[in-house]
Amino acid sequence: MDQQKWTCPQCSRVISPDDSVVRRRGGLSHLDCQRPRVLTAEERLLLFTYCQDHRVACITCSTSLYLYELGRHTHRCPWCRSDLTDSVRDHLYDCATLPEKIRRRAKAVREAARTLVKQSHQLRDKADVVMREAEAAVAALRETMHSSRNGSPRRETEYKGWRIEPQSYETDRARWCPKVLVRSAERGTVHTHIVLGRVFRTKQDADAYASKWSKELIDNHGSAL
Numbered sequence: 001m002d003q004q005k006w007t008c009p010q011c012s013r014v015i016s017p018d019d020s021v022v023r024r025r026g027g028l029s030h031l032d033c034q035r036p037r038v039l040t041a042e043e044r045l046l047l048f049t050y051c052q053d054h055r056v057a058c059i060t061c062s063t064s065l066y067l068y069e070l071g072r073h074t075h076r077c078p079w080c081r082s083d084l085t086d087s088v089r090d091h092l093y094d095c096a097t098l099p100e101k102i103r104r105r106a107k108a109v110r111e112a113a114r115t116l117v118k119q120s121h122q123l124r125d126k127a128d129v130v131m132r133e134a135e136a137a138v139a140a141l142r143e144t145m146h147s148s149r150n151g152s153p154r155r156e157t158e159y160k161g162w163r164i165e166p167q168s169y170e171t172d173r174a175r176w177c178p179k180v181l182v183r184s185a186e187r188g189t190v191h192t193h194i195v196l197g198r199v200f201r202t203k204q205d206a207d208a209y210a211s212k213w214s215k216e217l218i219d220n221h222g223s224a225l
């Protein structure tokens with residue numbers, strides 16, 4: 001049987017099952033021809049929501065890096081510029097912080113995309129079915145993420161015995177002020193910090209900044225808090 005593979009109409013290269021793809025005019029293209037394995041929007045959103053404070057290893061540098069230290073779109077090691085996309089993706093699908101339902105759905109989306117690429121486009125009808133399944137999987141994932149955001153999962157992280165909970169708030173249209181709750185159960189202390197003079201366009205950005213800022217605070221003044 002002629003198992004002709006999908007060729008990206010933009011760069012003319014054969015699409016591999018590990019590449020991130022989009023549907024265009026009934027066919028498949030790379031999401032980004034320059035970086036075929038680039039993380040999808042859903043994967044980036046999940047990482048941003050759950051994994052900013054998690055680490056991935058850079059083998060070249062024999063070190064591990066927080067996700068917030070990597071470029072948001074490129075996921076390169078800041079020191080040696082190695083592309084850590086594959087490690088970041090492996091982390092995502094293995095991360096225990098993701099709610100089980102979301103992780104299952106995210107995996108289903110990834111699997112559906114891989115099946116889609118492996119499906120020869122000679123088998124047109126079957127490919128169409130798989131495409132529809134892949135799209136349904138993405139829609140289901142988005143819905144699960146949306147409802148769990150509304151159910152406000154507490155995005156607490158632990159750092160040197162302190163619990164950090166970002167609570168950034170909207171000041172006016174599309175401007176978010178970083179706010180964070182820092183508490184220690186052991187010492188029975190709670191602090192709320194608002195980082196004045198900095199605003200961000202999204203809650204995620206403001207929260208990420210607030211978390212990072214409070215870690216520096218704990219590093220520098222932890223014992224005096």
Ligand SMILES: [Zn+2]
Binds near residue numbers: 009010011033
């Ligand atoms: Zn391409």
Ligand SMILES: [Zn+2]
Binds near residue numbers: 095
């Ligand atoms: Zn994680």
Ligand SMILES: [Zn+2]
Binds near residue numbers: 059080082
């Ligand atoms: Zn490195």
